[in-house]
Amino acid sequence: MAIESSCDDTSAALLRGDMMLSNVMAGQAIHSEYGGVVPELASRAHQSNIVPVVSSALKKAGVKLNELDGIAVTMGPGLMGSLLVGVSFAKSMAQSLGIPLLAVNHMKAHIMAHFIQKEGEIKKVPEFPFLCLTVSGGHTQLVLLKSPFELEVIGQTIDDAAGEAFDKAAKLLGLPYPGGPLVDKYAREGNRQAFEFPVPKIQGLDYSFSGLKTSLMYFIQKMEKENPNFRSENLTNICASYQDTIVRFLLQKLKRAARETGVKHISMAGGVSANSQLRSDILALGKRENWEVYIPEFQFCTDNAAMIGMAGQLHLKEKKYAELSTSPKARFSGM
Numbered sequence: 001m002a003i004e005s006s007c008d009d010t011s012a013a014l015l016r017g018d019m020m021l022s023n024v025m026a027g028q029a030i031h032s033e034y035g036g037v038v039p040e041l042a043s044r045a046h047q048s049n050i051v052p053v054v055s056s057a058l059k060k061a062g063v064k065l066n067e068l069d070g071i072a073v074t075m076g077p078g079l080m081g082s083l084l085v086g087v088s089f090a091k092s093m094a095q096s097l098g099i100p101l102l103a104v105n106h107m108k109a110h111i112m113a114h115f116i117q118k119e120g121e122i123k124k125v126p127e128f129p130f131l132c133l134t135v136s137g138g139h140t141q142l143v144l145l146k147s148p149f150e151l152e153v154i155g156q157t158i159d160d161a162a163g164e165a166f167d168k169a170a171k172l173l174g175l176p177y178p179g180g181p182l183v184d185k186y187a188r189e190g191n192r193q194a195f196e197f198p199v200p201k202i203q204g205l206d207y208s209f210s211g212l213k214t215s216l217m218y219f220i221q222k223m224e225k226e227n228p229n230f231r232s233e234n235l236t237n238i239c240a241s242y243q244d245t246i247v248r249f250l251l252q253k254l255k256r257a258a259r260e261t262g263v264k265h266i267s268m269a270g271g272v273s274a275n276s277q278l279r280s281d282i283l284a285l286g287k288r289e290n291w292e293v294y295i296p297e298f299q300f301c302t303d304n305a306a307m308i309g310m311a312g313q314l315h316l317k318e319k320k321y322a323e324l325s326t327s328p329k330a331r332f333s334g335m
C-alpha cells in the first residue's frame with residue numbers, strides 16, 4: 001500500500017509488484033479561492049480524508065489489511081503539516097501490522113510513475129540510463145538515472161519551478177489555482193506568436209522562471225494603460241505565447257542535457273508534463289533528435305499514490321526499510 005499527502009491531494013494506492021490494483025484520490029477544492037495552497041487548511045483536509053481514501057483503495061483493490069507486505073509513504077519534499085498526516089498514519093499501520101515502512105522521495109516517485117503497469121495492458125518502460133525532465137509545482141529538474149538507485153540531478157531551477165511559472169501567471173490573469181491546466185486550455189485557442197516574452201538566459205543545464213513571470217506582469221501593466229480590457233480580450237493569445245516560452249525553455253535545456261550525456265532514452269514527469277504543448281513538442285523534438293520518448297499517462301503526471309507505491313516496491317525489493325522513529329522532511333534529497 002502507498003500513501004501520498006505531500007501537498008493538497010490525499011491519495012492511497014495498492015500495487016502487486018508493478019501492477020496497480022487501485023489508486024484513489026481526494027482533491028482539495030478549498031485552495032482555489034485563495035489562489036494557492038494554504039498549508040494549514042491542507043493539513044486539516046488530509047486529516048479528514050485519509051481514512052476514507054485508504055479504506056476505498058483497499059476495497060477497490062479487493063485486498064485485506066493482513067495481506068499487505070509493506071507500506072510506502074511520501075517522506076518529502078512537501079508541506080510539513082501535510083506530510084506529517086500521511087507519515088504518522090503509515091507508521092501506525094506499519095507498526096500495528098508488523099510490516100516494513102518504506103520512506104519515499106516524492107520527486108523520485110514522479111519519475112518511477114513510468115514503471116507502473118495496469119491490468120490488461122503491457123506498457124513499454126524506460127531503459128536505463130535515461131534522462132527525466134521532472135516538472136512539478138515545486139521542482140524543475142533534469143535527472144540522469146543510471147539505475148533505480150543512481151539518480152543524479154544534472155540541472156535544476158535556481159528560483160521558481162515551471163509549475164509555479166504557470167500558476168503565478170494564471171493568478172496575474174485572474175484565473176483560479178491551480179492555473180497550469182487553465183493556461184493550457186486557453187493556450188490551445190490562442191496564437192503562440194502573438195506576443196514575445198524573453199526566454200531566460202541561464203548557464204549550463206539550470207533553469208530560472210521568476211524573471212518570466214515578472215516580464216508578464218510588466219507587460220500586462222503596460223498594455224492595460226492603453227486598454228483596460230487588454231487581459232480579458234487577449235487571454236488566449238497571452239496564454240499561448242507565455243506557455244510557448246516556458247515549453248521552448250524546458251526543451252532547450254533538455255536537448256542540451258541529452259547531447260551532453262549522450263543518452264537517447266528521454267522521459268518527463270510531474271504535473272507540468274500533463275501540458276498539451278509540452279507533450280506534443282517533446283515528441284516532435286524526440287523525432288528530430290532520434291530519441292525514445294516516454295510520456296506518463298495523465299493520471300500519473302500529477303500527484304498520486306500509485307507512483308509512491310512504485311518507488312516503494314524498489315525499497316521493498318532492496319530491503320531498504322525506514323525506522324519507525326523517522327520523521328518527514330520538507331526538503332528531502334535522499335533517494
Ligand code: KG4
Pocket residue numbers: 007135136137138139162163164166167178179180181184270271272273274275276301302303
Ligand atoms: O506534480 P504536481 O501534481 O505537484 C507537485 O509535486 O508540485 O504538479 C502540480 C503543478 C501545478 O503547478 C499545476 O499548475 C501544474 O502542475 N500543471 C500544469 C498542467 N497540469 C498541472 N501545468 C501546465 N499545464 C498543465 N496541463
Ligand code: ZN
Pocket residue numbers: 106110136137270271302303
Ligand atoms: Zn508532485
